Amino acid sequence: MARTRIKICGLTRAEDVRSAVEAGADAIGLVFYPPSPRFVSFETAAELAALVPPFVTTVGLFVNPDPAFVTAALSRVPLQLLQFHGDEDDSDCAHHGRPWVKAARVRPGVDLVEFSACHPGASGLLLDAFVEGYGGGGKVFDWTLIPAGLDKPLILSGGLDPDNVGEAIRRVRPWAVDVSSGVESGKGIKDAARIAAFIAGVRHADG
Numbered sequence: 001m002a003r004t005r006i007k008i009c010g011l012t013r014a015e016d017v018r019s020a021v022e023a024g025a026d027a028i029g030l031v032f033y034p035p036s037p038r039f040v041s042f043e044t045a046a047e048l049a050a051l052v053p054p055f056v057t058t059v060g061l062f063v064n065p066d067p068a069f070v071t072a073a074l075s076r077v078p079l080q081l082l083q084f085h086g087d088e089d090d091s092d093c094a095h096h097g098r099p100w101v102k103a104a105r106v107r108p109g110v111d112l113v114e115f116s117a118c119h120p121g122a123s124g125l126l127l128d129a130f131v132e133g134y135g136g137g138g139k140v141f142d143w144t145l146i147p148a149g150l151d152k153p154l155i156l157s158g159g160l161d162p163d164n165v166g167e168a169i170r171r172v173r174p175w176a177v178d179v180s181s182g183v184e185s186g187k188g189i190k191d192a193a194r195i196a197a198f199i200a201g202v203r204h205a206d207g
Protein backbone atom coordinates (compact mmCIF):
# COMPACT_ATOMS: atom_id res chain seq x y z
CA MET A 1 0.00 0.00 0.00
CA ALA A 2 1.22 3.52 -0.83
CA ARG A 3 2.42 5.57 2.10
CA THR A 4 -0.07 8.08 3.46
CA ARG A 5 0.54 11.58 2.09
CA ILE A 6 0.78 14.39 4.62
CA LYS A 7 -0.30 18.00 4.32
CA ILE A 8 0.50 20.56 6.99
CA CYS A 9 -1.89 23.48 6.60
CA GLY A 10 -2.19 27.05 7.79
CA LEU A 11 1.47 28.03 7.71
CA THR A 12 2.18 31.70 8.32
CA ARG A 13 5.91 31.74 9.16
CA ALA A 14 9.09 30.80 7.30
CA GLU A 15 10.37 28.67 10.19
CA ASP A 16 7.18 26.61 10.09
CA VAL A 17 7.54 25.93 6.38
CA ARG A 18 11.12 24.79 7.01
CA SER A 19 10.02 22.55 9.89
CA ALA A 20 7.27 20.94 7.81
CA VAL A 21 9.53 20.30 4.83
CA GLU A 22 12.37 19.00 6.96
CA ALA A 23 10.06 16.64 8.85
CA GLY A 24 8.88 15.16 5.54
CA ALA A 25 5.57 16.85 4.67
CA ASP A 26 4.33 16.19 1.14
CA ALA A 27 2.32 19.41 0.97
CA ILE A 28 1.99 22.70 2.78
CA GLY A 29 -1.19 24.76 2.87
CA LEU A 30 -1.59 28.53 2.71
CA VAL A 31 -4.91 29.96 3.86
CA PHE A 32 -6.42 32.71 1.68
CA TYR A 33 -9.59 33.09 3.75
CA PRO A 34 -9.47 36.53 5.36
CA PRO A 35 -11.50 35.67 8.52
CA SER A 36 -9.08 32.86 9.40
CA PRO A 37 -6.41 33.51 12.04
CA ARG A 38 -4.10 31.68 9.58
CA PHE A 39 -4.81 34.04 6.69
CA VAL A 40 -1.70 35.11 4.74
CA SER A 41 -1.37 38.04 2.35
CA PHE A 42 -0.23 37.33 -1.21
CA GLU A 43 3.12 38.87 -0.32
CA THR A 44 3.70 36.60 2.68
CA ALA A 45 2.37 33.61 0.76
CA ALA A 46 4.83 34.24 -2.07
CA GLU A 47 7.71 34.42 0.43
CA LEU A 48 6.62 31.17 2.06
CA ALA A 49 6.06 29.38 -1.25
CA ALA A 50 9.57 30.32 -2.34
CA LEU A 51 10.90 28.13 0.50
CA VAL A 52 9.14 25.02 -0.76
CA PRO A 53 11.45 22.62 -2.64
CA PRO A 54 10.57 20.61 -5.75
CA PHE A 55 8.16 17.71 -5.23
CA VAL A 56 6.53 19.30 -2.19
CA THR A 57 3.13 20.68 -3.18
CA THR A 58 2.02 24.18 -2.29
CA VAL A 59 -1.75 24.25 -1.76
CA GLY A 60 -3.94 27.38 -1.65
CA LEU A 61 -7.02 27.15 0.58
CA PHE A 62 -10.06 29.27 -0.31
CA VAL A 63 -13.58 29.61 1.09
CA ASN A 64 -16.27 30.87 -1.31
CA PRO A 65 -13.77 33.18 -3.02
CA ASP A 66 -14.48 35.78 -5.62
CA PRO A 67 -12.95 34.28 -8.79
CA ALA A 68 -10.85 37.43 -9.28
CA PHE A 69 -9.31 36.86 -5.84
CA VAL A 70 -8.17 33.34 -6.82
CA THR A 71 -6.85 34.68 -10.13
CA ALA A 72 -4.86 37.30 -8.23
CA ALA A 73 -3.49 34.68 -5.83
CA LEU A 74 -2.42 32.49 -8.73
CA SER A 75 -0.67 35.39 -10.42
CA ARG A 76 1.38 36.11 -7.28
CA VAL A 77 1.92 32.73 -5.62
CA PRO A 78 3.02 29.44 -7.23
CA LEU A 79 0.15 27.21 -6.09
CA GLN A 80 0.06 23.72 -7.57
CA LEU A 81 -3.25 22.67 -6.04
CA LEU A 82 -6.37 24.53 -4.86
CA GLN A 83 -8.42 23.49 -1.84
CA PHE A 84 -12.00 24.75 -1.79
CA HIS A 85 -13.47 24.66 1.67
CA GLY A 86 -16.79 26.48 1.23
CA ASP A 87 -19.98 25.97 -0.74
CA GLU A 88 -18.35 26.13 -4.18
CA ASP A 89 -19.82 24.00 -6.97
CA ASP A 90 -17.81 22.08 -9.55
CA SER A 91 -17.79 24.91 -12.09
CA ASP A 92 -16.61 27.45 -9.47
CA CYS A 93 -13.69 25.14 -8.70
CA ALA A 94 -12.94 24.32 -12.35
CA HIS A 95 -12.84 27.99 -13.36
CA HIS A 96 -9.14 28.42 -12.56
CA GLY A 97 -7.67 25.64 -14.68
CA ARG A 98 -5.76 24.11 -11.75
CA PRO A 99 -6.30 20.80 -10.04
CA TRP A 100 -8.34 21.08 -6.87
CA VAL A 101 -9.63 19.16 -3.91
CA LYS A 102 -13.07 19.82 -2.45
CA ALA A 103 -13.72 19.82 1.27
CA ALA A 104 -16.83 18.18 2.66
CA ARG A 105 -17.90 19.29 6.13
CA VAL A 106 -19.00 16.06 7.74
CA ARG A 107 -21.83 15.69 10.24
CA PRO A 108 -24.57 13.11 10.73
CA GLY A 109 -26.87 12.94 7.73
CA VAL A 110 -24.31 14.04 5.16
CA ASP A 111 -24.37 11.94 1.97
CA LEU A 112 -20.73 11.75 0.91
CA VAL A 113 -21.52 9.58 -2.13
CA GLU A 114 -23.83 12.30 -3.44
CA PHE A 115 -21.35 15.02 -2.45
CA SER A 116 -18.64 13.30 -4.47
CA ALA A 117 -20.98 12.91 -7.45
CA CYS A 118 -21.67 16.66 -7.32
CA HIS A 119 -17.94 17.39 -7.62
CA PRO A 120 -16.81 15.18 -10.52
CA GLY A 121 -13.84 17.40 -11.38
CA ALA A 122 -12.23 17.25 -7.94
CA SER A 123 -9.01 15.29 -7.78
CA GLY A 124 -9.72 14.37 -4.17
CA LEU A 125 -12.27 14.73 -1.38
CA LEU A 126 -11.09 16.33 1.83
CA LEU A 127 -13.21 15.31 4.79
CA ASP A 128 -13.38 17.75 7.67
CA ALA A 129 -15.64 18.08 10.69
CA PHE A 130 -18.57 20.44 10.35
CA VAL A 131 -17.75 23.55 12.39
CA GLU A 132 -18.96 27.13 12.37
CA GLY A 133 -16.54 29.16 10.29
CA TYR A 134 -15.92 26.48 7.64
CA GLY A 135 -12.86 24.68 9.02
CA GLY A 136 -9.65 24.65 10.94
CA GLY A 137 -11.62 24.03 14.12
CA GLY A 138 -9.57 21.19 15.53
CA LYS A 139 -12.68 19.00 15.79
CA VAL A 140 -12.74 15.27 15.07
CA PHE A 141 -15.83 13.88 13.31
CA ASP A 142 -17.29 10.42 13.53
CA TRP A 143 -15.20 8.41 11.06
CA THR A 144 -17.93 5.75 10.80
CA LEU A 145 -19.87 8.32 8.71
CA ILE A 146 -17.40 7.70 5.86
CA PRO A 147 -18.91 5.18 3.44
CA ALA A 148 -16.74 2.50 1.87
CA GLY A 149 -15.90 2.77 -1.80
CA LEU A 150 -15.91 6.55 -2.35
CA ASP A 151 -14.70 7.17 -5.89
CA LYS A 152 -11.96 9.72 -5.16
CA PRO A 153 -8.78 9.79 -3.10
CA LEU A 154 -9.72 10.71 0.49
CA ILE A 155 -7.87 13.32 2.46
CA LEU A 156 -8.79 12.95 6.11
CA SER A 157 -8.71 16.04 8.32
CA GLY A 158 -10.52 17.49 11.28
CA GLY A 159 -8.88 17.51 14.69
CA LEU A 160 -6.02 15.21 13.79
CA ASP A 161 -2.98 15.41 16.04
CA PRO A 162 0.12 13.39 16.91
CA ASP A 163 -1.89 11.21 19.34
CA ASN A 164 -4.84 10.26 17.13
CA VAL A 165 -3.42 10.23 13.61
CA GLY A 166 -2.20 6.63 13.85
CA GLU A 167 -5.65 5.35 14.85
CA ALA A 168 -7.23 7.52 12.13
CA ILE A 169 -5.04 5.96 9.46
CA ARG A 170 -5.61 2.40 10.68
CA ARG A 171 -9.39 2.91 10.72
CA VAL A 172 -9.99 5.06 7.63
CA ARG A 173 -7.02 4.20 5.38
CA PRO A 174 -7.09 7.61 3.66
CA TRP A 175 -4.91 8.59 0.72
CA ALA A 176 -3.66 11.55 2.75
CA VAL A 177 -4.06 13.36 6.07
CA ASP A 178 -4.26 17.09 6.60
CA VAL A 179 -3.62 18.89 9.88
CA SER A 180 -3.60 22.43 11.16
CA SER A 181 -4.69 22.95 14.79
CA GLY A 182 -3.15 19.71 16.04
CA VAL A 183 0.41 20.81 15.29
CA GLU A 184 0.07 24.34 16.65
CA SER A 185 1.13 26.09 19.83
CA GLY A 186 -1.24 28.96 18.99
CA LYS A 187 -3.50 29.86 16.03
CA GLY A 188 -1.27 30.02 12.95
CA ILE A 189 1.88 29.26 14.98
CA LYS A 190 3.17 25.80 14.26
CA ASP A 191 5.22 23.75 16.74
CA ALA A 192 8.18 21.96 15.13
CA ALA A 193 8.11 19.11 17.68
CA ARG A 194 4.40 18.50 17.11
CA ILE A 195 4.88 18.50 13.32
CA ALA A 196 7.68 15.93 13.68
CA ALA A 197 5.58 13.81 16.08
CA PHE A 198 2.59 13.96 13.72
CA ILE A 199 4.66 12.77 10.77
CA ALA A 200 6.26 10.05 12.88
CA GLY A 201 2.76 8.93 13.88
CA VAL A 202 1.75 8.65 10.24
CA ARG A 203 4.85 6.68 9.31
CA HIS A 204 4.38 4.34 12.24
CA ALA A 205 0.80 3.63 11.19
CA ASP A 206 1.92 3.04 7.59
CA GLY A 207 4.16 0.27 8.93
Ligand SMILES: O=C(O)c1ccccc1N[C@@H]1O[C@H](COP(=O)(O)O)[C@@H](O)[C@H]1O
Pocket residue numbers: 009010029031033036037038061063085126128133134135136137138139157158159160178179180181182
Ligand atom coordinates in the same frame (compact mmCIF):
# COMPACT_ATOMS: atom_id res chain seq x y z
O1 LIG B 1 -7.25 26.72 8.97
C1 LIG B 1 -8.21 27.47 8.88
O2 LIG B 1 -8.26 28.53 9.55
C2 LIG B 1 -9.33 27.14 7.97
C3 LIG B 1 -10.28 28.09 7.73
C4 LIG B 1 -11.34 27.84 6.90
C5 LIG B 1 -11.47 26.60 6.29
C6 LIG B 1 -10.53 25.60 6.54
C7 LIG B 1 -9.46 25.86 7.37
N1 LIG B 1 -8.52 24.89 7.66
C8 LIG B 1 -8.60 23.51 7.25
O3 LIG B 1 -9.52 22.80 8.05
C9 LIG B 1 -9.12 21.43 8.11
C10 LIG B 1 -9.13 20.95 9.54
O4 LIG B 1 -8.24 21.68 10.31
P1 LIG B 1 -7.83 21.26 11.82
O5 LIG B 1 -6.66 20.32 11.70
O6 LIG B 1 -9.03 20.62 12.45
O7 LIG B 1 -7.46 22.53 12.46
C11 LIG B 1 -7.78 21.34 7.46
O8 LIG B 1 -7.95 20.89 6.12
C12 LIG B 1 -7.30 22.76 7.42
O9 LIG B 1 -6.49 22.93 6.30
